[in-house]
Amino acid sequence: MTASTHTDVAVIGGGPAGLQAALTLGRVHRDAVLFDDGTYRNATVSHMHNVVAHDGTPPADFRADARKQLTAYDTVSVREQRVESVEEADGLFRLYVADGTAVTARALVLATGVRDILPPVPGLDAMWGDLVAHCPFCHGHELSGQRVGILGTTIAPHLSGLLGRIASEIVVLTDGDAVPDGLPVGTIVRTERVVSAERHDGGVRVVLAGADGEPVPAGTTEQVAGLFVKPELSQSAPFAEQLGLELNASGAVRVDEFARSSRERVLCAGDMAHLPTYPMPMASVVAAAASGQLAASAAIMALTAR
Numbered sequence: 001m002t003a004s005t006h007t008d009v010a011v012i013g014g015g016p017a018g019l020q021a022a023l024t025l026g027r028v029h030r031d032a033v034l035f036d037d038g039t040y041r042n043a044t045v046s047h048m049h050n051v052v053a054h055d056g057t058p059p060a061d062f063r064a065d066a067r068k069q070l071t072a073y074d075t076v077s078v079r080e081q082r083v084e085s086v087e088e089a090d091g092l093f094r095l096y097v098a099d100g101t102a103v104t105a106r107a108l109v110l111a112t113g114v115r116d117i118l119p120p121v122p123g124l125d126a127m128w129g130d131l132v133a134h135c136p137f138c139h140g141h142e143l144s145g146q147r148v149g150i151l152g153t154t155i156a157p158h159l160s161g162l163l164g165r166i167a168s169e170i171v172v173l174t175d176g177d178a179v180p181d182g183l184p185v186g187t188i189v190r191t192e193r194v195v196s197a198e199r200h201d202g203g204v205r206v207v208l209a210g211a212d213g214e215p216v217p218a219g220t221t222e223q224v225a226g227l228f229v230k231p232e233l234s235q236s237a238p239f240a241e242q243l244g245l246e247l248n249a250s251g252a253v254r255v256d257e258f259a260r261s262s263r264e265r266v267l268c269a270g271d272m273a274h275l276p277t278y279p280m281p282m283a284s285v286v287a288a289a290a291s292g293q294l295a296a297s298a299a300i301m302a303l304t305a306r
Contacts, residue, residue: 004094004101004102004103004104005033005101005102005103005104006103006104006105007031007032007033007103007104007105007106008025008030008031008032008105008106008107008303009021009025009030009031009032009033009105009106009107009108009109009296009299009300009303010032010033010035010093010095010103010105010107010108010109011025011032011033011034011035011109011111011296012035012083012086012095012108012109012110012111012112012237012239013035013036013110013111013112013113013237013269013270013272014034014035014036014037014038014040014063014067014078015040015041015042015063015111015113015270015288016062016066016270016285016288016289016292017111017113017269017270017271017288017289017291017292017295018034018036018109018111018269018270018292019034019063019066019067019070019289019292020066020269020288020289020290020292020293020296021034021109021111021269021292021293021295021296021299022034022070022076022078022296023066023069023070023073023076023293023296024292024293024296024297024300025075025076025296025299025300026070026072026073026075026076027073028300029073029075030075030300030303031075031076032075032076032077033076033077033078033079033103033105034070034076034077034078034079035079035081035082035083035095035097036078036079036080037080037081037082037083037098038080039113039236040059040063040113041113041114041115041116041236041271042059042129042285043059043129044128044129044130045059045129045130045138046058046129046130047059048062048138048285049137049138049139049141049142050137050138050284050285050286051284051285051286052286054285062285079097081097081098081099082097082098083095083096083097083098083237083239084096084097084098085238085239085242086108086239086242086243087242087243088243088263091106092104092105092106093105093106093107093108093265093266095108106265106303107265107266107267107299107302107303108265108266108267108299109267109268109269109292109295109296109299110237110239110240110253110261110266110267110268110269110272110273111268111269111270111272111288111292111295112235112236112237112239112270112272113236113237113270113271113272114233114234114235114236114251114252114271114272114281115233115234115235115236116128116134116231116232116233117231117232117233117234118132118229118231119151119152119175119229119230119231121151121175121194121195121196121197122195122196122197123196123197123198124197124227124229126199127197127199127204127227131199131203131204131225131226131227132197132204132226132227132228132229133226133227133228133229134228134229134230134231134283135283135284136159136162136163136166136228137162137284138284139226139228140162140163140166141166142226143163143166143167143225143226144166144167145167145168146167146168146203146224146225146226147167147168147169147170147171147203147223147224147225148163148166148167148169148170148171148224148225148226148227148228149170149171149172149173149204149206149222149224149226149227149228150163150170150171150172150173150227150228150229151173151175151194151206151227151228151229152173152174152175152177152229152230153172153174153175153177153178153179153180154180154230155228155229155230156172156174156180156183157180157181157182157183159228160172160183160184160187161184163228164184169186169188170184170186170187170188171187171188171189171190171222171224172187172188172189172190173190173194173206173208173222174189174190174191175192175193175194176191176192176193177191179191190208190222192208192209192210193208193209194206194207194208194209195207195208195209197227200223201223202225203223203224203225203226204223204224204225204226204227205221205222205223206221206222206223206224206227207221208220208221208222232251233250233251233252233271233280233281234251235251235252235253235272236272237272240253240261240268240272243261243263243266244262244263245261245262245263245266245268246261246262248274248276248278250274250279250280250281252271252272252273252274252280252281253268253272253273253274254273254274254275254276255267255268255273255274255275256275257275258294258297258298258301259273259291259294259295259298260298261273264302265299265302265303267295267296267298267299268295269288269291269292269294269295270288270291270292271283271288273291
C-alpha cells in the first residue's frame with residue numbers, strides 16, 4: 001500500500017514562485033508541503049540580476065536562504081522529491097511521489113516552470129544562461145560597451161531597441177530569413193545561415209554558411225561578447241496535461257488575475273503560466289515570486305470559502 005499524508009495546500013516547484021507560495025502559506029499557519037526536485041530553469045545561471053536586494057546573488061544562495069527562512073514556520077514542510085503524477089478525486093488532489101508515497105491536498109499550487117527549447121544551432125546549449133541568453137534585463141548590463149549579437153528576426157527589432165544603450169555595436173543574424181523592419185540605424189545584419197556557435201576569446205564566435213551551404217572562411221565569422229536568442233517554451237512537468245489545464249498559445253498555462261487556472265483550486269505561478277493578454281510569461285525572479293504570493297493567497301481564499 002502507498003503511504004499517504006494530507007495537507008491543506010501542496011506546492012510543486014522549489015524556485016522563487018514555489019518558495020514564495022510556501023512562505024505565504026506559512027505566514028497564516030496553513031499546512032503546506034513544498035516539493036522541490038532540484039530542477040530549475042536558471043540552473044545554468046551563475047548570478048541573478050534585476051532582483052531588488054539580490055542583484056548579483058547566485059540562484060543557489062537565494063534558494064538556500066529562502067529554504068532556511070521557511071524553517072521558522074511549523075506548518076510548512078519541504079520534501080526534496082519528485083512528484084510523478086497528480087490526479088483529482090472526491091474533491092482532493094492526490095500527488096504520487098517518486099519514493100512511492102502519496103500526498104493529498106485540498107488545493108494545489110503549480111510552480112514547475114518551463115523548459116527552454118533553443119534554436120537548432122550546435123553550441124548554443126553549452127553556453128545557455130551564460131554567453132547565450134534571452135533577457136537583456138537579466139544579462140544585458142554585463143555586456144556594456146561591447147559587441148552583441150541577436151539571433152533571429154522576430155525578436156531583432158525589440159531586442160535591438162533594448163540593447164541600443166548597452167552595446168557598442170549590434171549584429172543581427174537572420175539565419176537566412178528576410179531582414180526585418182524596424183532595426184535601428186547602424187545595426188549590422190548578416191543574412192547567411194548560422195552553422196554553429198562556440199566559446200571564443202571570452203565571447204561567442206558564430207560560424208556562418210556561404211552561398212553554397214559551406215562554412216564561410218574564418219575571417220568572415222562574427223565575434224560577439226554575448227548572443228541573445230528566443231527560445232520556444234514547453235512545460236517542464238506533466239501536471240498541466242494530467243489535470244487538463246487550459247493553455248495559452250505560448251504553451252504556458254492560462255490563468256486569471258488571481259493565478260487561478262481553468263480547474264478549481266489549481267493555482268499556477270512563475271514562468272509556467274500567464275494571463276491570456278500577455279504574449280509570454282514575465283520571466284523574472286521578481287515576477288515569479290510575486291505570482292507565487294498571489295497563487296498562495298488565492299489558494300487560501302478558495303479554502304476559506306469552502
